[in-house]
Amino acid sequence: xxxxxxxSAFAVAGLIAFGGAANAQQAQEVxxxxxxxxxxxxxxxxxxxxxxxxxxxxxxNATKPTxxxxxxxxxxxxxxxQADPRxxxxxAQKLVDSSIKGMLGHFNSGTTIPASSIYAQxxxxxxxxxxxxxxxxxxxxxxxxxxxxxxxQGSVVGNFAVKKLGFKNIAIVDDRTAYGQGLAxxxxxxxxxxxxxxxxxxxxxxxxxxxxxxxxxxxxxxxxVVFYGGADAQAGxxxxxxxxxxxxxxxxxxxxxxxxxxxxxxxxxxxxxxxSLAGLPLDKMPGGAAYESRYKTKxxxxxxxxxxxxxxxxxxxxxxxxxxxxxxxxxxxxxxxxTSMPGVTTRELAYDxxxxxxNGSITVYKVVDGKWTVxxxxxxx
Numbered sequence: 442x443x444x445x446x447x448x449s450a451f452a453v454a455g456l457i458a459f460g461g462a463a464n465a466q467q468a469q470e471v472x473x474x475x476x477x478x479x480x481x482x483x484x485x486x487x488x489x490x491x492x493x494x495x496x497x498x499x500x501x502n503a504t505k506p507t508x509x510x511x512x513x514x515x516x517x518x519x520x521x522x523q524a525d526p527r528x529x530x531x532x533a534q535k536l537v538d539s540s541i542k543g544m545l546g547h548f549n550s551g552t553t554i555p556a557s558s559i560y561a562q563x564x565x566x567x568x569x570x571x572x573x574x575x576x577x578x579x580x581x582x583x584x585x586x587x588x589x590x591x592x593x594q595g596s597v598v599g600n601f602a603v604k605k606l607g608f609k610n611i612a613i614v615d616d617r618t619a620y621g622q623g624l625a626x627x628x629x630x631x632x633x634x635x636x637x638x639x640x641x642x643x644x645x646x647x648x649x650x651x652x653x654x655x656x657x658x659x660x661x662x663x664x665x666v667v668f669y670g671g672a673d674a675q676a677g678x679x680x681x682x683x684x685x686x687x688x689x690x691x692x693x694x695x696x697x698x699x700x701x702x703x704x705x706x707x708x709x710x711x712x713x714x715x716x717s718l719a720g721l722p723l724d725k726m727p728g729g730a731a732y733e734s735r736y737k738t739k740x741x742x743x744x745x746x747x748x749x750x751x752x753x754x755x756x757x758x759x760x761x762x763x764x765x766x767x768x769x770x771x772x773x774x775x776x777x778x779x780t781s782m783p784g785v786t787t788r789e790l791a792y793d794x795x796x797x798x799x800n801g802s803i804t805v806y807k808v809v810d811g812k813w814t815v816x817x818x819x820x821x822x
Contacts, residue, residue, distance in 0.1 A: 468514035471768050473498070473758065474541035476532045476556070477548035477570070479521035482674035485702060486747060487548055490570060491519055492740055493748030494545050497755035499739070506763055513768070515759055517545075522552045524647070533559040541565060542768045543758045545751065550576060550619035557584055566761075566774050568754040570747060572696075572719060573623040577795040583774065585757075585792055587750040589719035589801030591620070594695060595627020597803040597819050598717035602628075602666055602693060603635035605817070606715070612641040612664035612690070614655060614679070616671030621647070624695045625670030632668075640664050647671060652679050656686050664690050672697040677706020684710040691715060699746055699806055699813065711808045715816070718804045720750065720786055722815055725804075728785035753784035 475494055477487030498515045506513055518539055522529040529552030536544065537559060543566050547553040550573030560567045561581040568585040569576065574592045577584050602608045611632055615625040629639060640662040643655040656679075659667060667683065667690045669676050676698040683692060696718040704711050723729040726749060736744045761777035762768050777792075784790035791799040805816045 466512060468512040470516050471508075471513050471762070472539065472541045473515055473517055473755070474520070474536035474539070474544040474546070474565075475517050476520045476522045476529065476536065476544075476546040476552070478524035479519070481523060483524045483549070483672060485700070485745065486672075486697070487521070489745040490546070490548055490747045490751040491517075492736070493744070493751035494755045496736060496739055496748075497752045497759070500735075501756065501759045506759070508762060508768055509766055522547055522549075522556075524549050524552060526551050526555050529553070529556045530559060532556070537563045537565065542762070542770060544568070545755055545758065547571065548747070550623065554579075554619055557581060564770050564774070566758065566770055566777055568758055570750065570754075571620070573619045574627075575619065575623065577797050582778070583770075585754075585777065585796040586798055587754040588696075588747075588798070589803065590797055591624045591627050591695070591719075593801050594717055594719045594803050595624050596631040598693065598695070598805060599628040599631025599633075599637070600635045601717075601805055601817070602668070602715075603632050603637040606666070606691070608632075608665040608691070609637055610640045610662070610664045610666075611637050612643070612659045612662055612667045613639060614643045614645060614652075614659075614667060614669050614671075616647040616649075616669075616675060617644050618647050618671065620695075620697070621670035621672075623670075625668065628668050628670070628693075645671070645675065647675065649675055650678050652682050653686070656682055656688060659690075660686055660688050666691045666693055669694045669698070673700045673703035673706065677703050677711075680707040680710040680714060693717075696720075696746060701745070704808065704811060704813075709811075712811065714808045716806050716808075716813075718746065718806060719801065720804065721802050721818060722804055723749065725818065726786050727783065727788050732785045749785045753786050753790055756784065757782065757790055 479487045520532040522532045533556035548570045550571040553569045553571035561583045572591045615621040692714045699716045762773045765773035765776040781791045804818045806813045
């Protein structure tokens with residue numbers, strides 16, 4: 442009997458040892474944070490961004506990555522910041538308290554800028570979609586971009602409006618958000634430098650739907666173009682109401698208006714609208730065609746504007762951890778800052794000294810017969 446018990450004991454001990462060895466090989470989870478508007482009028486932006494990040498994580502995990510000699514698995518903690526600065530800061534603190542190792546987001550400049558100080562204080566690298574210049578001008582070492590800043594975008598499209606499209610008299614409307622005001626300011630500066638005249642400036646909000654009052658004022662100024670700094674949820678009704686009031690001016694805007702949602706909201710009034718996008722058309726991106734195919738396979742629909750940039754940002758962060766052989770933010774942050782890698786959106790994804798993209802490009806689109814068509818692409822690699 443004793444012999445059998447001894448054998449059983451050895452058997453149990455062996456199983457425990459085997460189980461321990463198996464557990465030792467289980468991948469350690471590395472939590473990455475994500476925040477964007479996932480509800481409300483801007484939810485389609487946030488979901489597109491989230492899909493790009495999730496695709497990157499799934500593909501990276503499929504390579505069976507190891508860090509410090511141990512298998513790791515990247516997981517995403519997604520939060521809805523509702524495109525609201527106050528909610529964005531609450532979400533940022535929640536993610537920091539959840540021990541994320543890196544932050545992918547936020548989407549809006551207005552939520553990103555206040556939240557960025559929370560990540561900076563915690564020493565957590567953040568790669569955001571925000572395009573407002575102020576985001577990377579704060580002096581934080583932790584801030585990086587997924588897209589070109591509004592300084593480049595505004596300067597290109599402002600010059601394009603005057604020099605290429607021949608617009609001389611210009612009206613400007615912004616939605617009072619950090620993004621809308623920043624883009625409008627850069628557009629104004631470039632348009633004036635190119636010889637354009639600002640005949641009217643108006644402000645609205647990112648919740649407005651009735652623009653009758655400000656458009657009535659704009660109509661009196663008879664501008665050649667109305668530049669709008671804001672999102673598609675407002676640009677759609679704005680375009681419709683311009684035509685209803687008999688305003689024949691061209692509507693121009695930034696990348697938040699380059700969407701299918703704008704085309705649906707504006708209907709026929711969208712035709713002739715001109716929009717700039719901080720990046721290349723998907724079919725012109727170095728990895729665009731292959732990315733589109735993989736995205737469609739996973740999500741059953743085509744990618745929109747932001748997902749490939751989010752994908753590249755996520756890949757840059759995970760690759761930096763792998764190269765640094767550490768998920769410790771303090772250890773991989775310097776490696777992330779020196780990133781130089783091919784991406785879906787560019788042949789070389791790299792950051793300058795403040796975290797802006799080195800190789801940015803701007804594409805100008807026009808709505809023709811209800812579809813987006815490329816007018817010109819400037820810069821980029």
